[in-house]
Amino acid sequence: MKIVYVLPGPISRNEQGRLEMERRLEILRSYAAPGTQVDIVDVDEGPASIESLYEEYLSIPSTVNLMLEMEEQGYDAAILGCYGDPGLDAIREVTEKMVVVGPGEAGVLAAAMSGYRFSIITVTNSIVNPLYHLVEKAGVGKKLASVRAIETPVLELANDRAKTTQKLVEEGKKAIIEDRADTLVLGCMSMGFLNVAEEMSKELGVPVINPGKISLKMAEAMVGAGVCHSKLAYLTPPKLSSRTVNSSKELLVKKDKIVK
Amino acid sequence: MKIVYVLPGPISRNEQGRLEMERRLEILRSYAAPGTQVDIVDVDEGPASIESLYEEYLSIPSTVNLMLEMEEQGYDAAILGCYGDPGLDAIREVTEKMVVVGPGEAGVLAAAMSGYRFSIITVTNSIVNPLYHLVEKAGVGKKLASVRAIETPVLELANDRAKTTQKLVEEGKKAIIEDRADTLVLGCMSMGFLNVAEEMSKELGVPVINPGKISLKMAEAMVGAGVCHSKLAYLTPPKLSSRTVNSSKELLVKKDKIVK
Amino acid sequence: MKIVYVLPGPISRNEQGRLEMERRLEILRSYAAPGTQVDIVDVDEGPASIESLYEEYLSIPSTVNLMLEMEEQGYDAAILGCYGDPGLDAIREVTEKMVVVGPGEAGVLAAAMSGYRFSIITVTNSIVNPLYHLVEKAGVGKKLASVRAIETPVLELANDRAKTTQKLVEEGKKAIIEDRADTLVLGCMSMGFLNVAEEMSKELGVPVINPGKISLKMAEAMVGAGVCHSKLAYLTPPKLSSRTVNSSKELLVKKDKIVK
Amino acid sequence: MKIVYVLPGPISRNEQGRLEMERRLEILRSYAAPGTQVDIVDVDEGPASIESLYEEYLSIPSTVNLMLEMEEQGYDAAILGCYGDPGLDAIREVTEKMVVVGPGEAGVLAAAMSGYRFSIITVTNSIVNPLYHLVEKAGVGKKLASVRAIETPVLELANDRAKTTQKLVEEGKKAIIEDRADTLVLGCMSMGFLNVAEEMSKELGVPVINPGKISLKMAEAMVGAGVCHSKLAYLTPPKLSSRTVNSSKELLVKKDKIVK
Amino acid sequence: MKIVYVLPGPISRNEQGRLEMERRLEILRSYAAPGTQVDIVDVDEGPASIESLYEEYLSIPSTVNLMLEMEEQGYDAAILGCYGDPGLDAIREVTEKMVVVGPGEAGVLAAAMSGYRFSIITVTNSIVNPLYHLVEKAGVGKKLASVRAIETPVLELANDRAKTTQKLVEEGKKAIIEDRADTLVLGCMSMGFLNVAEEMSKELGVPVINPGKISLKMAEAMVGAGVCHSKLAYLTPPKLSSRTVNSSKELLVKKDKIVK
Amino acid sequence: MKIVYVLPGPISRNEQGRLEMERRLEILRSYAAPGTQVDIVDVDEGPASIESLYEEYLSIPSTVNLMLEMEEQGYDAAILGCYGDPGLDAIREVTEKMVVVGPGEAGVLAAAMSGYRFSIITVTNSIVNPLYHLVEKAGVGKKLASVRAIETPVLELANDRAKTTQKLVEEGKKAIIEDRADTLVLGCMSMGFLNVAEEMSKELGVPVINPGKISLKMAEAMVGAGVCHSKLAYLTPPKLSSRTVNSSKELLVKKDKIVK
Known part of the structure; x- marks a missing residue:
């Protein structure tokens, strides 16, 4: 293949x-x-x-x-x-x-298979509304808990991997507690290639989906x-x-x- | 202005x-x-x-x-x-x-103000699914009865105005009877500039919205x-x-x- | 006309x-x-x-x-x-x-054209639930962020314009931050005739729709x-x-x- | 009581x-x-x-x-x-x-308890759209298959009970076959007081709800x-x-x- | 009967x-x-x-x-x-x-008849997601404000009736204030047989539905x-x-x- | 693995x-x-x-x-x-x-990735309503065109493979034309193990998803x-x-x- x-x-x-x-x-x-x-x-x-x-x-x-x-x-x-x-x-x-x-479609459909409600953690607020529409278009809007942004530009994500990870964990925690999410999706390919999903998953106790993988x-x-x-x-x-x-x-x- | x-x-x-x-x-x-x-x-x-x-x-x-x-x-x-x-x-x-x-957004919002359920009559089937999404995005999906196509390419609409009008009336009639629409929207600007909305409206007894106007x-x-x-x-x-x-x-x- | x-x-x-x-x-x-x-x-x-x-x-x-x-x-x-x-x-x-x-219908359809999510700020809680239904009936429930009330009776709105404006701004801010609204609608005609929409809009940085206008x-x-x-x-x-x-x-x- | x-x-x-x-x-x-x-x-x-x-x-x-x-x-x-x-x-x-x-609210909630999808059979088309809204407002819109009218004015329902019953049965049959309804509701009190629900139910093999009862x-x-x-x-x-x-x-x- | x-x-x-x-x-x-x-x-x-x-x-x-x-x-x-x-x-x-x-179906349909939005207060978080599905299946998901749990196992509910009641009142208050519920349903039969609904209703000022009754x-x-x-x-x-x-x-x- | x-x-x-x-x-x-x-x-x-x-x-x-x-x-x-x-x-x-x-969940999520609207073709009417609920629960109800049954019991599917295939093709055709489906899912594992999906797909010109595969x-x-x-x-x-x-x-x- x-x-x-x-x-x-x-x-x-x-x-x-x-x-x-x-x-x-x-x-x-x-x-x-x-x-x-x-x-x-x-x-x-x-x-x-x-x-x-x-x-x-x-x-x-x-x-x-x-x-x-x-x-x-x-x-x-x-x-x-x-x-x-x-x-x-x-x-x-x-x-x-x-x-x-x-990856947007694939990520949220996998998330739909993992739990009742998922949240997407993405880079900047400017892409939050479009991601709500992406999820609707993918057909799984009913399972979407929220879309949240860490407010870090794509090209700066890898500058300080530790800080980015911390922000992702914080925003993920809010999604779980405030929005009742049980599954998370990283809403940016560059986030995926940071390879932080496993770390986040361990820390937060929920599946975190790496969109590249x-x-x-x-x-x-x-x-x-x-x-x-x-x-x-x-x-x-x-x-x-x-x-x-x-x-x-x-x-x-x-x-x-x-x-x- | x-x-x-x-x-x-x-x-x-x-x-x-x-x-x-x-x-x-x-x-x-x-x-x-x-x-x-x-x-x-x-x-x-x-x-x-x-x-x-x-x-x-x-x-x-x-x-x-x-x-x-x-x-x-x-x-x-x-x-x-x-x-x-x-x-x-x-x-x-x-x-x-x-x-x-x-015009898509403006047309369907005006249609929402005119009745309970509207249908869009557009050119070709290739654009039918995208128009369903346009209406969802515009926020008035609940009032959408259907999207229907007359299967005439945009650039051929004006070749035979009478035939185009007839097809539009036929498809509009189906929207009213089969899909329970009470309002129609012409889903193509070139249809709008054919100036057929009034004619259709008179024939069908429902508002027909010209997207250009x-x-x-x-x-x-x-x-x-x-x-x-x-x-x-x-x-x-x-x-x-x-x-x-x-x-x-x-x-x-x-x-x-x-x-x- | x-x-x-x-x-x-x-x-x-x-x-x-x-x-x-x-x-x-x-x-x-x-x-x-x-x-x-x-x-x-x-x-x-x-x-x-x-x-x-x-x-x-x-x-x-x-x-x-x-x-x-x-x-x-x-x-x-x-x-x-x-x-x-x-x-x-x-x-x-x-x-x-x-x-x-x-004005209810016209206001929320205009709001739907202005952004992704709107909130209505109205007078009293007694009218909040009915306004949720009004928006559903208008067909744009999908874009509704919230309906909020300043708890001031209609006939007292104009008694202290400054205080009313302040309450409107406060409730509008909550709608933006807590309910993720990006557009506001004044949900009362007497509010519209106070002519506060422009002021609110300047202060809050989002469109504020005057229902009369x-x-x-x-x-x-x-x-x-x-x-x-x-x-x-x-x-x-x-x-x-x-x-x-x-x-x-x-x-x-x-x-x-x-x-x- | x-x-x-x-x-x-x-x-x-x-x-x-x-x-x-x-x-x-x-x-x-x-x-x-x-x-x-x-x-x-x-x-x-x-x-x-x-x-x-x-x-x-x-x-x-x-x-x-x-x-x-x-x-x-x-x-x-x-x-x-x-x-x-x-x-x-x-x-x-x-x-x-x-x-x-x-009776509208009570009837459709009882219907919701009886099956997966219900239809309302009412008197005239002029009341069909309002009944769709009634069901939405009652909160059970998800279970509504359709609203259908027999096109007989309220004050003429009792003139020819046999004919009215026949029309009700016909429209009910269409609701079952075309709209996939499994439960029917009579959408008019005067229909209820005709006492035809049991008859219809026997003929159609589905529950028919009498709104008065x-x-x-x-x-x-x-x-x-x-x-x-x-x-x-x-x-x-x-x-x-x-x-x-x-x-x-x-x-x-x-x-x-x-x-x- | x-x-x-x-x-x-x-x-x-x-x-x-x-x-x-x-x-x-x-x-x-x-x-x-x-x-x-x-x-x-x-x-x-x-x-x-x-x-x-x-x-x-x-x-x-x-x-x-x-x-x-x-x-x-x-x-x-x-x-x-x-x-x-x-x-x-x-x-x-x-x-x-x-x-x-x-009782789940009957309880939420009665709640739908009592107000615009209801919340279910149940025993443990493990049953919260299933109850969201129950309400969807019952057809009244549109009126559901929230499902909340007091985190007390069924078999311990009656051990300390006063404490259980207090927890129910607290969670009910949150449902009313945070989730905008106007009606509550007790989401467990053992809660029903504690006979606390009337007490809660008096304290909270909203109907509280006892599922057994x-x-x-x-x-x-x-x-x-x-x-x-x-x-x-x-x-x-x-x-x-x-x-x-x-x-x-x-x-x-x-x-x-x-x-x- | x-x-x-x-x-x-x-x-x-x-x-x-x-x-x-x-x-x-x-x-x-x-x-x-x-x-x-x-x-x-x-x-x-x-x-x-x-x-x-x-x-x-x-x-x-x-x-x-x-x-x-x-x-x-x-x-x-x-x-x-x-x-x-x-x-x-x-x-x-x-x-x-x-x-x-x-397989129900996996099948419909794959279908959601293949097109805008899918239909499930299953064995008997007795399982049609439950499958509507399965799709809702899976979160992709918005993309469901219909669930249809060929009215053949599971244990008889393999008795006459040609006849079963023909019925599947017929019902699939109806789903495409009458329900506007663009993707089909076989709603029974025994159908999957008949290995008819490819045949159907060729005949109907749309993806047909084999739930086992x-x-x-x-x-x-x-x-x-x-x-x-x-x-x-x-x-x-x-x-x-x-x-x-x-x-x-x-x-x-x-x-x-x-x-x-």
């Missing part, structure tokens, strides 16, 4: 990013079951990190194109490397048989079960299905000369 | 489109109250028409930038010219005091009432509010050389 | 009331768009103010009759001058083509858009549609001699 | 009505448990029958006053004699310790259990609790001379 | 239990209306008390069999003597015409109204309806020799 | 059953990832098949005990071999660290991700956590001599 992790930001644009990409690949490979090949790619153009809906949308055009390439290259599954699942539905519209896992395992499960997204749910764009255009790239048109 | 209608596709890229743009402007101006100035602009790059979530996402980057320009130019309100409200939340994240009207009137109402979107709901992207970047355009970064 | 504001209590029964009525008319006219004529009327019989469902019901019979008169006089829209929208549905049952705006603008918008209530939703009482009685007044019958 | 059935229309205004009132009293007494005394009263002024929200509201002022009298006369419980429960909440606002049973039994149950409505839910109107007025009748004020 | 109270645990297995059983019978008889005969029985095998779903399930097989016996003996109604309603649906699957009252009165009401559970909702197990087996007891099969 | 499939009925009580058990084991092993060991066990006592809630409950006591044994034997995960997930919550109450997969893959995923059920959600029965009893078996008590 071949799975690719697709980063919706151009993380490899500098040396530090390339190292982080390798580090993440190693971690992902450590999660994989025997027989699963894991690769990692990033887009050429996109946001530096995603902390707003605007940055989510900025990531989508390049990501969709890269996902199509991955399907052509024969990957069985792709993981969309942002907890907000930006463009997950659009990717499913244009792909045919590659399983596409959104669960995404990989869900990708393996869906491919293994032979279940891909429904093309009746995620219909191919009409211009493509009717052959009005030849490829998804042609769906974007431009003015020759700008006339405003 | 100054209102601008923003087309999220580069419609003016050819002569026919420029004429259509003028035609739409004239119609919009005919809707306006005394004292309301209406203008129209389109993006330089985007989809030819929007019949899928992928095309919605393709339209967002350019549209957000154009919306920011419109705010700088002093418009009191802008109408996002696609019924699916693509990027409405992102536009509200980056703008500060310009009212931004999404209601958007303009809602824009006037919100500006007139001094009510803009809440910046506590649509938070400014953290990189912007913390001055990590200087403008929303800098949120998009690229690889210098592509290393894959 | 002709709009009438209908007071469901006999406010003009004394001099002070007549002055207040004139004051309100002036304020309403200051809200109106060019070309909108605004008038004000009150019923001959009804409650002194409305702080309970019983008082809501007491206001309905006279108000429905007055609304019918207003329709006959050619008004394009009428605003029902109580935030609880007493009898809004009944008025729509008997009127045919006059837009009838309920939004009602007028929504009335203009609905008339402008040509959208009235659906007669399939608000069916004419069968005795009227079947001509069993000649007018809505005949729907009330009495015993000749009281036999108990 | 003393229970009174309160008719919200002046049915005794003619001989035929007086006979019908006696007939209903006899039926109610036949339902009563040993030790339960049942009486019947009607208002002096109100609608001839109730098939619209407007007629519901017309019935409330007189009914509230009559209910207060009944509480003063020492009744343990009162049944509000209209399936739409007009003014039920207002009656509970002004009464203190008399159980007030709304269930109201009496629920009244006995609530009085027997010592459970009245919560005064924290149905707060006394502030003007009454603060002694601003001396009685609920004073809540209605009038202009001396009509100045319009 | 003959009603039997069925204890789903073998309480009569010792002297103390036999006395408690008699005490409960006496109390139940004191609730009964004239003409109602009340009896009490317990199963031969089951849990000592029920504080978990596992103990609920342990009680079901013997209870279903005992319920079938009770139906054969001609009881008009049976009360399932555990607030969690264990196996209520299964009992209704196999019985035909005996009303089966679940309300169950008996609801049983009388449903039998009196002639309304039993719908056999279309609670279908007879297919092996029984098709006569594949002769009695419900034969639905349990065993291995002759254990081969593992 | 060691996974055990636990049959909640004593299927091995005869030769035919023993062969079927072996056949199922072989199929399950064919699903397993490299490195996953799969075993199968059945209870000594339970229902022959499960087509009612009563039979579900009959299966629970023995199944819980067997699950506890499996945990002691060191299994990483157990699959509860009935689509209705009988006693899933109770098993989680008493186990500590073994992942327990309910998805359960195994979800078990692997949850074990691989290190996510077990939350013990804060599924609390250990108080008598066990407080050491009032020594083992879960002691939770069942019996009368010495039966005194009735």
Whole structure:
């Protein structure tokens, strides 16, 4: 089985990013079951990190194109490397048989299987409302206790791992006591790659779901079960299905000369 | 009061489109109250028409930038010219005091004021599921009877106005009888600019909401009432509010050389 | 366009009331768009103010009759001058083509357009539960954060404007922090005519919706858009549609001699 | 235990009505448990029958006053004699310790105890939407399969009992097959007093709830259990609790001379 | 009318239990209306008390069999003597015409009739989540304010009645103030038989529903109204309806020799 | 990784059953990832098949005990071999660290990941209402299109595989067209072991989820991700956590001599 992790930001644009990409690949490979090949790619153009809906949308055009390439290259599954699942539905519209896992969706469905009520602990308040909508869209809004933010930007999470962990534990405790959560989900991929979920789980006594890990395992499960997204749910764009255009790239048109 | 209608596709890229743009402007101006100035602009790059979530996402980057320009130019309100409200939340994240009207949102809220249950009649099945989510997000899912499609592509709606109208009436009738709708909404801006709502309303005996017209009137109402979107709901992207970047355009970064 | 504001209590029964009525008319006219004529009327019989469902019901019979008169006089829209929208549905049952705006309904739909979650700040606890139902009925219960009361009777709101404003700001702050509201609505018309919404909005940093102002603008918008209530939703009482009685007044019958 | 059935229309205004009132009293007494005394009263002024929200509201002022009298006369419980429960909440606002049973509420709660999904079969379409709201308000909307009407006016139900029964059976069958109902409720008191529920139940093989009968039994149950409505839910109107007025009748004020 | 109270645990297995059983019978008889005969029985095998779903399930097989016996003996109604309603649906699957009252279901439906929002005060946290599901299943989840536990095991409730009452009052107060409840339900039959509801109600100023008392009165009401559970909702197990087996007891099969 | 499939009925009580058990084991092993060991066990006592809630409950006591044994034997995960997930919550109450997969829960969560709306196709109508509740409890009720039955008893499914498949395809088609489902789930384990999902999927053009296969893959995923059920959600029965009893078996008590 071949799975690719697709980063919706151009993380490899500098040396530090390339190292982080390798580090993440190693971690992902450590999660994989025997027989699963894991690769990692990033887009050429996109946001530096995603902390707003605007940055989510900025990531989508390049990501969709890269996902199509991955399907052509024969990957069985792709993981969309942002907890907000930006463009997950659009990717499913244009792909045919590659399983596409959104960590947001996968994380909350796993949480739904673990308890009665879960909370998501994410980075910044700017993404709290969008995550409520993500959960509704995933269909498990009834089990959502709360979405909480530690108010630390994505790119600063790893600066002080101990402090970040402490904030996560504190916010998790509030979710358990004030919001009656019995399960937690880390609502950011960079949080996942900090590998703090086990620590938090031990300290708090509840399951804490690492979105990177669960995404990989869900990708393996869906491919293994032979279940891909429904093309009746995620219909191919009409211009493509009717052959009005030849490829998804042609769906974007431009003015020759700008006339405003 | 100054209102601008923003087309999220580069419609003016050819002569026919420029004429259509003028035609739409004239119609919009005919809707306006005394004292309301209406203008129209389109993006330089985007989809030819929007019949899928992928095309919605393709339209967002350019549209957000154009919306920011419109705010700088002093418009009191802008109408996002696609019924699916693509990027409405992102536009509200980056703008500060310009009212931004999404025709999808405005249309269903007006429908909620007209009756107990409404149906949306839209173009193609590929957009039906996304419209269910739009209504949920707008908060009026409880009043939604159904979303139905006439299965005619956006760019073919005007080819045979009589046939399109007939299909709309037929689907509307089904919504009333089978889904118990008492109010209809036209779920596509190009349907709105066909000016068939009154005809349908007369034939079917229920209000039929024209998304273009209601958007303009809602824009006037919100500006007139001094009510803009809440910046506590649509938070400014953290990189912007913390001055990590200087403008929303800098949120998009690229690889210098592509290393894959 | 002709709009009438209908007071469901006999406010003009004394001099002070007549002055207040004139004051309100002036304020309403200051809200109106060019070309909108605004008038004000009150019923001959009804409650002194409305702080309970019983008082809501007491206001309905006279108000429905007055609304019918207003329709006959050619008004394009009428605003029902109580935030609880007493009898809004009944008025729509008997009127045919006059837009009838309920400030409760109009206010919460505008709030739904402004953010993700809104709270209503109203006068007394006795009206809190009914307002939860009003929001459900309006169809936007999903976006309701809370209904809160400042525990000041309607007729005492204006006695100490500064104190009332302070209470409103305090309760609004609680709604924002404790209930996660991002938008506020003033849940009483007399609060609206205090003209405190702008002040509150500045202090709290969120939109605060004035029910009087939004009602007028929504009335203009609905008339402008040509959208009235659906007669399939608000069916004419069968005795009227079947001509069993000649007018809505005949729907009330009495015993000749009281036999108990 | 003393229970009174309160008719919200002046049915005794003619001989035929007086006979019908006696007939209903006899039926109610036949339902009563040993030790339960049942009486019947009607208002002096109100609608001839109730098939619209407007007629519901017309019935409330007189009914509230009559209910207060009944509480003063020492009744343990009162049944509000209209399936739409007009003014039920207002009656509970002004009464203190008399159980007030709304047949709509009592009927659907009994239905909720009988199966997974129930349908209401009522008289005319004009009352269908209001009954959906009644069920939501009663809190059991999740178990509602549908509300259906036989399109027969209240005052014609008894003209041809066989035909009415046949229509009820037909509509009930549709509710079972098309809407997946497993329990039915007759949504009109006059239907209840036709005594057709048992017949229907035998023919359709599902419980059919007679709103008159269930109201009496629920009244006995609530009085027997010592459970009245919560005064924290149905707060006394502030003007009454603060002694601003001396009685609920004073809540209605009038202009001396009509100045319009 | 003959009603039997069925204890789903073998309480009569010792002297103390036999006395408690008699005490409960006496109390139940004191609730009964004239003409109602009340009896009490317990199963031969089951849990000592029920504080978990596992103990609920342990009680079901013997209870279903005992319920079938009770139906054969001609009881008009049976009360399932555990607030969690264990196996209520299964009992209704196999019985035909005996009303089966679940105190959980009956209690929350009565609460729904008393106010806008109710809270359940139960014994231990281990049963809190299951009670949320019970309320959802009963169909009145919309009116549920909260479920709270006093953290006292069932078998210790009566050890110190004063302390138990104090804890109940404290938790009830929190429900009223923090969760906005206006009605309370005691979520455990042993709490009901402590006879503290009236005391709590006086102290807290809201209705407090005793599940034992309300169950008996609801049983009388449903039998009196002639309304039993719908056999279309609670279908007879297919092996029984098709006569594949002769009695419900034969639905349990065993291995002759254990081969593992 | 060691996974055990636990049959909640004593299927091995005869030769035919023993062969079927072996056949199922072989199929399950064919699903397993490299490195996953799969075993199968059945209870000594339970229902022959499960087509009612009563039979579900009959299966629970023995199944819980067997699950506890499996945990002691060191299994990483157990699959509860009935689509209705009988006693899933109770098993989680008493186990500590073994992942327990309910095929009902796992199937509908996978379906939620595949599309917008799913339908369950099950055996008999007697299990339709319980499955609606299962989906609600699993938290994905919002995505449920319908539950449909082919009206074939479990034990007859394999008698005529072609006919069963045809019925499944027919009912699936209705779910897609009439209920707007885009994904199907087979709602019975015996249907799963017929291995018809791929065939149906090809014929109907939508994903069809085989509950046996998805359960195994979800078990692997949850074990691989290190996510077990939350013990804060599924609390250990108080008598066990407080050491009032020594083992879960002691939770069942019996009368010495039966005194009735």
